[in-house]
Amino acid sequence: EAGVAQSPRYKIIEKRQSVAFWCNPISGHATLYWYQQILGQGPKLLIQFQNNGVVDDSQLPKDRFSAERLKGVDSTLKIQPAKLEDSAVYLCASSLAFPYSYEQYFGPGTRLTVT
Amino acid sequence: QQPVQSPQAVILREGEDAVINCSSSKALYSVHWYRQKHGEAPVFLMILLKGGEQKGHEKISASFNEKKQQSSLYLTASQLSYSGTYFCGTGKIETSGSRLTFGEGTQLTVNP
Numbered sequence: 001e002a003g004v005a006q007s008p009r010y011k012i013i014e015k016r017q018s019v020a021f022w023c024n025p026i027s028g029h030a031t032l033y034w035y036q037q038i039l040g041q042g043p044k045l046l047i048q049f050q051n052n053g054v055v056d057d058s059q060l061p062k063d064r065f066s067a068e069r070l071k072g073v074d075s076t077l078k079i080q081p082a083k084l085e086d087s088a089v090y091l092c093a094s095s096l097a098f099p100y101s102y103e104q105y106f107g108p109g110t111r112l113t114v115t
Numbered sequence: 116q117q118p119v120q121s122p123q124a125v126i127l128r129e130g131e132d133a134v135i136n137c138s139s140s141k142a143l144y145s146v147h148w149y150r151q152k153h154g155e156a157p158v159f160l161m162i163l164l165k166g167g168e169q170k171g172h173e174k175i176s177a178s179f180n181e182k183k184q185q186s187s188l189y190l191t192a193s194q195l196s197y198s199g200t201y202f203c204g205t206g207k208i209e210t211s212g213s214r215l216t217f218g219e220g221t222q223l224t225v226n227p
Contacts, residue, residue: 004156031212042117042202042217043157055211091156098210102147106156 002026004107006092012113018080021110025073025094031055031101032069034077035091037109043091049075082114116141118205120218127193127225135188135221137203146179146186147204147215150197157202161188164208190223198225 005024013019025032031050035043046065048055051072060067064083069075079086089111093104118139125133137146145164149157163179163186176189190197200222204215 033212040219042204042220044217045214048212048214050211056214095212098208098212101210101212102145102162102208103159104147104213104215106158108156 004092004094004105006090006107006110008110009108010111010113012115013082015084015114016081018078019082019112020076020078021090021092021112023075023077023092023107025075025092026105028096029094029105030072030097031095032075033093033095033104034067034075035093037089037091039088046077079112082112084114087112087114117216118146118203118218120201120203120221122221123219124222125224127223129195129225129227130192131225133190133193133223135190135201135203135223136185137187137205137218138183138185139205141184141205143179143181143184143186143205144207145205145213146177147206147213148175148177148186148188149202149204149217150199151202151220152199160201193223193225195225195227198223 034046037043046060047057047067049069067077089109091109092107095101148160151157179186200220202217202220204217206215
């Protein structure tokens with residue numbers, strides 16, 4: 001079974017530039033999550049989708065971050081404009097539908113460096 | 116509210132035991148444990164549910180004290196492969212998924 005795919009794996013940009021990350025979840029997984037993991041910290045949930053609808057985006061800085069999940073499969077997370085404090089690993093995860101939704105499968109992440 | 120993990124770091128020799136604790140100031144409905152090796156994605160270890168049900172697939176055990184709002188992860192006879200950072204995540208399991216808040220992590224190093 002193929003895992004969660006993310007691209008790019010690494011990205012270096014200057015502050016005020018824009019960047020986009022792509023995620024392809026495991027086939028058949030209804031729920032998709034985007035997390036931000038700052039070095040030395042635990043993952044922080046940014047946004048959660050179920051199929052193509054947003055379940056929770058309360059921690060997404062909406063003035064600069066946006067995300068979409070078209071057709072309930074792939075998802076894109078965008079930052080525009082980037083700030084220095086956005087430097088982090090952005091993890092995408094997916095899970096099966098309830099009642100098997102407790103296990104989240106994480107992708108390898110995208111390491112973003114903002115200079 | 117972010118759960119608090121302790122200790123922050125622990126160093127073991129192969130074969131030794133370790134306990135990692137996770138506590139919350141809010142009522143716990145479920146506790147999820149993940150392990151993340153350096154440069155890799157977090158991997159699910161175990162979930163503990165209110166009411167005592169436990170699901171996992173590795174030879175690692177855990178407890179869940181609902182009254183004290185705490186969970187502990189027990190790693191016995193540690194192996195080199197146990198090295199990594201352990202995160203506990205707390206939250207509810209809902210029909211839309213599990214909305215988790217993760218702790219800061221406990222870095223475990225197992226030496227030969």
